[in-house]
Amino acid sequence: MTELFQKVRGFVKxxxxxxxxxxxxxxxxxxxxxxxxxxxxxxxxxAAVGHDIERAFRKKEEMVKMYGNSFKSEEGLMHHQKEGAKIIEDFLVKNSAERES
Ligand SMILES: [Fe+2]
Known part of the structure; x- marks a missing residue:
């Protein structure tokens, strides 16, 4: 595994x-x-190792207000995906990952 992958896995852990x-x-x-x-x-x-990172930072009360108790609604899943992508992107940028590969 690459060094960057290991850094992301460490961040997830x-x-x-x-x-x-x-x-x-x-x-x-x-x-x-x-x-x-x-x-x-x-x-x-x-992307695979970090796919659920949003759950580590989820503010449950806010999610319940926005989506009710089901996070599996279309909107809840969209939130999960977009927030997770942002969290991993921020981590990658901080770790000098190249935007293109
Ligand atoms: Fe998952």
């Missing part, structure tokens, strides 16, 4: 307070991406 069950989920996601797409590039693997 820290963000989820070293929760073993959560890390198994993210590592299994990376595993299956590699199985189904052996030529997956670094960006794809980073």
């Amino acid at each position: 820290e963000s989820f307070h070293n929760n073993i069950a959560q890390m198994k989920h993210f590592d299994r996601t990376v595993h299956w991406v590699k199985v189904f797409k052996p030529d997956a590039d670094e960006a794809f693997l980073i």
Whole structure:
């Protein structure tokens, strides 16, 4: 794995307070991406390991106000995806990742 991937994985691990069950989920996601797409590039693997990062920073009260109790509504899932992308993007920018690959 690349150094940048390992940094992102470390960030995810820290963000989820070293929760073993959560890390198994993210590592299994990376595993299956590699199985189904052996030529997956670094960006794809980073997306896989970081795909649920929003949950680590979720403010439940705000989410309930916006989307009710179901975070699986279309709007809730959109929020999950957009916020997660922002969090990972910020991390990558801070770690001098190149915008293009
Ligand atoms: Fe997930």
